[in-house]
Amino acid sequence: MDFESVFADVARVIEGAGVVIMAVGLAAVLIRYAYDVVRKGAGNYGALRVNLGRVILLGLEILILGDIVRTIIVETSVESVLVLGLIVVIRTVLSFTLEVEISGSWPWQQRNNNSTDAA
Template identity: 45%
Template sequence: MTFLDVMDRVAQLFEAIGALVLLGGLGVSVAVAIRAWWQHHDGRAAYQLLRETFSGVILLGLEILVAADLVRTVAVAPTVENVAILGVIVLIRTFLSFSLEIEIEGVAPWRRAQTIGGRRSRGSSSSGGLEPPV
């Protein structure tokens, strides 16, 4: 087995882990939301909890998939075309991650320091006190 074969397998492993994180995270997020709805009978809060919980899962999944793209592009097929495609993929995934981070936090990262002592801090939510398990 050559180095390229090993790196291709590593990239496939990262992709599989990313997919499993997304699927498992969806299942856990739905279970947490259903439990919250069952206990509090507040569909809106349960839905918000589902969104917040799954957004974090998506962020983790995206980071793992970017790692797979990096391994595949740099180690397996480092052509100019593949590096350009990787750049576009990373830009798109970075934009998605940034958007999800704002969705989770409720505030842009450069304004987070202004809200820590005031209105909102990491971990607070509008889900009526329903928080994902730690």
């Protein structure tokens, strides 16, 4: 077993972990929402969206990490680096829009509000 095949397997494990986190997180969020519906008679749709967005964000970050490991160590070519750049840009835009959707404000506004609340 050589160096590249070991890190190719590591990249697959990292990407698999990202998928598992999203799948398990989705199940947990939906179970919690169903529990709220049964217990309270109505579920909090806003909380469902926020929690699902957080799960997706975490999964996307881990998938990006797997792509970086695979591209830098396993597939070092100009084409693979360009594909990685495109994937990172797309996933960053998705992460950014999900964060705005979850918090309801721009990330820099959220930080400013938290720092003024603490002071």
